[in-house]
Amino acid sequence: MPHLSLRNISKSFGEQDVLTGIGLELPAGAFLALLGPSGCGKTTLLRLIAGLERPSQGSLWLDGRELAGPSTFVLPEARGLGMVFQSYALWPSMTVQGNVEFGLKVQGMSRSERKARVAEVLATVGLDALADRRPHELSGGQRQRVALARSLALRPRMILLDEPLANLDAHLRQSMLAEFRRLHAATGATFVFVTHDQDEAMAVASHIAVMSQGRIEQVGTPETLYRRPKTAMVARFISHGMTLPVEVTARDGDLCRTLLNGQVLGLPGSAAEGPAWLCLHREDLTIAPAGQGHIRAEVLGQNFRNGRYLTHVTPQGIGADVLSLALDHPVAQGTALHIRIASGWVIARDGGTPVASQGAYLTERVDA
Amino acid sequence: MLPRMFGGSDAGNGERWLVIALFLYVLLVSVWPLGQVFLTAFQPGDDGRPLGLMADTLTARATGRALKNTLVVSLGSVAISVGLGVALALTVGLLRMRARAALTFLILMPLIIPSQTMALSWIELFGSNSPVLRPLGLAPQGANPIYSSGGIALVMGIEHMPLVFIAIRAALSGLPADLVEAARIAAIPYPRILRSIILPILAPSILAGGLLAFTAAVGNFGVPALLGIPARVPVLTTLIYQRLNGFGPEAAGQVAVLAILLTLIAVAALLLRSLLTRQLRMPMSGSGRAFVAEHAAPGWAQVTIWAVVLMIAVLPLAALTMTSFLPAVGVAFSATNVSLAQYQAVLGNDAVLRAFANSLWLSGLCAAICVLVAVPYAYLAAHRPGPLLAAIDLMVEAPWVVPGTVVALAMILAFLQPIMGVSIYGTAAIIVLAYLARFLPLVLRPVTAAAQLHDPAQDEAARIIGAGLLRRLGQIFAPAVIASTVGGAILIMMTAMNELTLSALLWSTGNETIGVMVFSLQYEGNSTAAAAVSVLSTLLLFAICGLAQLLSRHLPGNALPWQNG
Ligand SMILES: Nc1ncnc2c1ncn2[C@@H]1O[C@H](COP(=O)(O)OP(=O)(O)OP(=O)(O)O)[C@@H](O)[C@H]1O
Numbered sequence: 021m022p023h024l025s026l027r028n029i030s031k032s033f034g035e036q037d038v039l040t041g042i043g044l045e046l047p048a049g050a051f052l053a054l055l056g057p058s059g060c061g062k063t064t065l066l067r068l069i070a071g072l073e074r075p076s077q078g079s080l081w082l083d084g085r086e087l088a089g090p091s092t093f094v095l096p097e098a099r100g101l102g103m104v105f106q107s108y109a110l111w112p113s114m115t116v117q118g119n120v121e122f123g124l125k126v127q128g129m130s131r132s133e134r135k136a137r138v139a140e141v142l143a144t145v146g147l148d149a150l151a152d153r154r155p156h157e158l159s160g161g162q163r164q165r166v167a168l169a170r171s172l173a174l175r176p177r178m179i180l181l182d183e184p185l186a187n188l189d190a191h192l193r194q195s196m197l198a199e200f201r202r203l204h205a206a207t208g209a210t211f212v213f214v215t216h217d218q219d220e221a222m223a224v225a226s227h228i229a230v231m232s233q234g235r236i237e238q239v240g241t242p243e244t245l246y247r248r249p250k251t252a253m254v255a256r257f258i259s260h261g262m263t264l265p266v267e268v269t270a271r272d273g274d275l276c277r278t279l280l281n282g283q284v285l286g287l288p289g290s291a292a293e294g295p296a297w298l299c300l301h302r303e304d305l306t307i308a309p310a311g312q313g314h315i316r317a318e319v320l321g322q323n324f325r326n327g328r329y330l331t332h333v334t335p336q337g338i339g340a341d342v343l344s345l346a347l348d349h350p351v352a353q354g355t356a357l358h359i360r361i362a363s364g365w366v367i368a369r370d371g372g373t374p375v376a377s378q379g380a381y382l383t384e385r386v387d388a
Numbered sequence: 389m390l391p392r393m394f395g396g397s398d399a400g401n402g403e404r405w406l407v408i409a410l411f412l413y414v415l416l417v418s419v420w421p422l423g424q425v426f427l428t429a430f431q432p433g434d435d436g437r438p439l440g441l442m443a444d445t446l447t448a449r450a451t452g453r454a455l456k457n458t459l460v461v462s463l464g465s466v467a468i469s470v471g472l473g474v475a476l477a478l479t480v481g482l483l484r485m486r487a488r489a490a491l492t493f494l495i496l497m498p499l500i501i502p503s504q505t506m507a508l509s510w511i512e513l514f515g516s517n518s519p520v521l522r523p524l525g526l527a528p529q530g531a532n533p534i535y536s537s538g539g540i541a542l543v544m545g546i547e548h549m550p551l552v553f554i555a556i557r558a559a560l561s562g563l564p565a566d567l568v569e570a571a572r573i574a575a576i577p578y579p580r581i582l583r584s585i586i587l588p589i590l591a592p593s594i595l596a597g598g599l600l601a602f603t604a605a606v607g608n609f610g611v612p613a614l615l616g617i618p619a620r621v622p623v624l625t626t627l628i629y630q631r632l633n634g635f636g637p638e639a640a641g642q643v644a645v646l647a648i649l650l651t652l653i654a655v656a657a658l659l660l661r662s663l664l665t666r667q668l669r670m671p672m673s674g675s676g677r678a679f680v681a682e683h684a685a686p687g688w689a690q691v692t693i694w695a696v697v698l699m700i701a702v703l704p705l706a707a708l709t710m711t712s713f714l715p716a717v718g719v720a721f722s723a724t725n726v727s728l729a730q731y732q733a734v735l736g737n738d739a740v741l742r743a744f745a746n747s748l749w750l751s752g753l754c755a756a757i758c759v760l761v762a763v764p765y766a767y768l769a770a771h772r773p774g775p776l777l778a779a780i781d782l783m784v785e786a787p788w789v790v791p792g793t794v795v796a797l798a799m800i801l802a803f804l805q806p807i808m809g810v811s812i813y814g815t816a817a818i819i820v821l822a823y824l825a826r827f828l829p830l831v832l833r834p835v836t837a838a839a840q841l842h843d844p845a846q847d848e849a850a851r852i853i854g855a856g857l858l859r860r861l862g863q864i865f866a867p868a869v870i871a872s873t874v875g876g877a878i879l880i881m882m883t884a885m886n887e888l889t890l891s892a893l894l895w896s897t898g899n900e901t902i903g904v905m906v907f908s909l910q911y912e913g914n915s916t917a918a919a920a921v922s923v924l925s926t927l928l929l930f931a932i933c934g935l936a937q938l939l940s941r942h943l944p945g946n947a948l949p950w951q952n953g
C-alpha cells in the first residue's frame with residue numbers, strides 16, 4: 021500500500037485551473053522533491069496535501085485513509101502533519117521554546133514530557149542555546165531551524181516544506197540541505213519538499229516530481245529523470261539538459277536508429293519511428309579529432325567552472341541554437357570544433373507516441 | 389458540514405459557527421432595532437390611510453420648522469468649519485512655523501471635547517458674567533448671544549472644523565513637490581500657485597470634509613440641546629428628544645418619521661461624499677516626493693493663527709474652568725472669590741458620583757464586548773472571507789453612519805416591549821446595547837486593518853500542528869492585533885464615556901451618565917455645578933489618555949489613535 025496517494029487531483033481558483041489531473045503514489049519514508057518553474061502549482065499541491073486547500077476534483081489518501089475527496093475533507097488540524105513555510109511563519113509573540121512547545125501543549129502533553137521533547141528537538145537542530153529568544157532576535161538560518169524544530173516536535177508521519185531554503189544564502193543552503201538529509205534519515209518521516217532549484221532537488225530527494233503548468237511531467241528517482249526523461253521539458257530542466265531535433269528511422273531492440281545531421285546513431289530511447297528529441301547532458305558530448313564526430317560547431321565563449329572550461333558552441337546545420345560541454349583547456353572564440361555524441365536518450369517529439377516498454381519510469385508509480 | 393457561504397472553502401465548522409454567531413449578534417444589536425424605525429415610520433395613519441403617519445408628520449408645521457432649522461444651522465456650521473479648516477490647514481501645512489505639533493493638537497482639540505462641554509464652554513464665554521470677557525469689558529449685556537441659530541452654527545462649526553482640517557492635511561501630505569517646484573521655476577507668484585495649482589487639487593478633499601462636517605452637524609445633539617432648546621430653535625434631533633420626553637413612547641410613530649428624515653439627510657450627504665471622492669479624485673503624476681513646507685510663516689500670520697486657535701480651543705475651556713471655581717451661580721469671577729465649593733458639592737452628590745461610575749462601567753463594558761466581537765470578526769475577514777461576512781461588514785457600519793438620536797430611538801422601539809418576558813427598557817442594559825451598536829466600528833476598523841497585515845501562514849502553521857479555532861484566535865491572532873485592539877478599545881472608552889446623544893433618550897433613574905448629568909444640571913440652571921462636572925469629566929478623559937499612553941509602552945507599534953499623526 022502506498023503511503024501517500026494522490027488520485028487525479030485538480031484544483032482551480034475561480035476560472036483559473038492551477039492543477040490538472042495530478043496522480044502520484046509515494047512509499048513511506050520517501051524524500052520527494054516537487055520541482056518546477058515558478059507558478060507551476062507546487063505550493064498549491066503542497067497546500068492540498070496539508071489540507072490548507074481543498075481539491076476541486078480527485079482524492080487524496082494517506083496510509084489508507086481518505087483525507088480529501090468528493091465527500092470527505094479532513095481539516096489540516098486533524099491531519100497530523102508537519103509543515104515548514106517559506107516565510108517560516110514563526111509566532112512572534114512566543115519565544116523559540118514557545119513556538120516549539122505550542123503544538124505539544126495543544127496535544128495536551130504533560131509539562132515534564134513537553135520540556136524533555138522541546139529540549140531534545142532543539143538539540144537536534146542545534147538551537148539549545150537560543151531557547152529564550154524571540155523570532156525577531158534570530159538570523160534567517162536560525163529561524164529556519166526553529167520552523168523545522170517546530171514541525172519535528174510533534175513527530176509527524178510526514179513533513180511538508182515549501183521552498184524552505186529560498187531566503188538563505190548559498191553557503192547556508194548547502195549546510196541546511198545536509199541537515200535535511202540527516203533529519204530525514206533520523207526521523208524516518210516522509211519529506212515533501214518544494215523547490216524550483218533542480219540542484220537542490222537532486223541533492224536531497226529520493227524521488228522527484230517535475231511539474232509544469234499544473235501537471236506532473238514525470239516522477240522518478242533523480243537518476244531516472246537524468247537518464248531517461250519522459251518529456252523535453254524534463255530533459256531541459258534537469259542538470260542543464262539539452263535537446264536536439266532528430267528523426268528516428270527504425271527501432272533496433274532497445275536502441276533507436278537516430279538520424280542526425282545525415283548520420284545514423286544507435287541510441288537508447290523510448291521514441292517510436294518519426295520525429296524525436298535527442299536529450300543530452302554536457303557529459304554526453306566530447307571533442308572528436310578533425311573530420312570525425314557528429315556535429316560541427318563554432319565556439320561562442322567559455323567560463324571556468326569547477327576546474328574545467330564550460331564551453332558554449334553554436335552547432336551547424338542541426339536546428340539547435342547553443343550547446344554546452346566541458347573542456348579541459350581554453351579555446352579561442354570562433355574556433356571550429358568537432359563534437360562527438362557519446363550517449364543520450366531519445367524521446368518522441370510532439371505528437372509522436374512513446375514506445376510502451378520495460379522501465380518503471382514510464383508509469384508515474386514509483387516503487388521504493 | 390455547514391454550507392460554504394458561511395466561510396471559505398477550507399474553513400472548519402468552528403469558523404462557520406462563529407460567522408453565524410457574529411451574524412446573529414449584528415442582527416440583534418444593529419439591524420433589527422434600526423429596522424423597527426422603518427417599520428414604525430411606514431405605519432398607516434390613525435385613520436388607516438397607507439403611509440398616513442408619514443404624510444401627517446411630514447406636513448406638520450413643527451416638522452417643517454425643525455427641518456428648516458436643521459438645514460440652516462448645519463449649512464451655517466459647515467461654512468464655519470470649511471472656512472476655518474481650510475485657513476488653518478493651509479497655514480499649518482504650507483508654511484514653516486514653530487511649535488507646529490502643539491498647534492495641530494490644539495486645532496484637533498474640539499473633536500476630543502464632548503459636544504455638551506463645548507456648548508457649555510461657549511455659554512460661559514459669552515455670558516454677561518463671562519469670567520474671560522467681563523474683565524476686558526467685552527462681555528455682552530443682556531441676553532447671551534450664543535443662545536441663537538447663529539450661536540449653534542458657530543459652536544458646531546468649530547466642533548466639526550477638525551474634520552475638514554484632517555481631510556485637507558491628508559491631501560496636502562500627498563501633494564507632489566514637483567508640481568509646486570515647476571510653478572516656481574516658471575516664476576509664478578505664490579498666491580497664484582496657491583489659487584491655481586494647490587486649491588484645485590485640494591478641492592475634492594475640502595468638499596469631502598465639508599460633507600462629513602455636514603453629516604456631523606445634522607446628527608449633532610449636544611450643541612442644539614444646550615443652546616437651541618432655551619433659544620427655542622428646535623432642530624430634528626432636539627425635536628425627537630422633546631417629543632419623546634414630552635409624550636413618551638406614544639410619540640414613537642411620529643418620531644420615527646422624523647428619524648427617517650434625519651437619516652436620509654445624513655446618509656445623502658455621505659453618499660454624495662463617497663461619490664465625489666471617487667469622481668473627483670485627481671490622478672497625480674508627480675515624483676513620489678511629497679511637498680514639504682519651506683517658507684517661514686510671516687510674523688503676522690503666526691500671531692493670527694495662534695490668536696484664532698486660542699480663541700477656539702483655549703478661551704472657551706478657560707471660561708468653563710473659571711466658572712467651575714465660582715462659589716455660586718451669578719457671581720462674577722475675581723481672584724478673591726475663587727472657591728472649591730462647586731467641586732465639594734458635586735463630589736458630595738451621590739447622583740453625580742453614580743453618573744461617573746455608570747459612565748465608566750458602561751463604556752468599559754462596551755469596549756470589552758466590542759473587542760470580543762471585533763477580534764474574531766477581523767480574524768474571519770482576513771483569513772476566511774465569505775459572503776455572509778461581507779454582509780456583516782455592511783451592517784455594522786449602519787449605526788455609526790446614522791445619527792445617534794436615530795440609534796437611541798431604534799433601541800426604544802425595539803426593546804420597549806418585553807422580549808420573552810424580559811424587559812430591558814428603563815434599565816442600563818438598553819444603554820449598553822445602544823453603545824454596542826454605535827461604537828463597534830471604532831474598534832472593528834483598526835483591528836480589521838491590522839488583521840490584513842497578519843501573515844496567513846502564521847495561522848496555517850498553527851492549524852497544521854493541530855491548534856483549534858479558539859486557541860489560534862487567542863494565542864496566535866490576538867497577540868498580533870493587540871495594539872490596534874487596545875487603541876480601538878480606548879477610543880470607545882473615550883467616546884462612550886462622554887456621550888450624551890444616546891443616553892439622553894435612554895437613561896433612567898439610577899442609570900444616568902456623565903453627559904446626562906451635565907445636561908440636567910445646566911437645565912436646572914445650576915451652571916456652575918454643570919461646569920464643575922464637565923471639568924472633572926474632561927480631566928478623567930485626559931487621565932485615560934495618560935493611562936493609555938503609559939500602557940502603550942508595553943505594546944508593539946503605534947497603538948493609540950493620536951500616535952498615528
Ligand atoms: N489563492 C489563490 N487564488 C488564485 N490564484 C492562485 C491562488 N494561489 C495560487 N494561485 C495561482 O496558481 C498558480 C500556481 O501557484 P503556486 O503558488 O502553486 O505556484 P508555485 O509553483 O508554488 O510558484 P513559485 O515557485 O513562484 O512559488 C499561480 O498562477 C498563482 O497565481
Ligand SMILES: [Mg+2]
Nearest residue numbers: 062063064183
Ligand atoms: Mg510557491
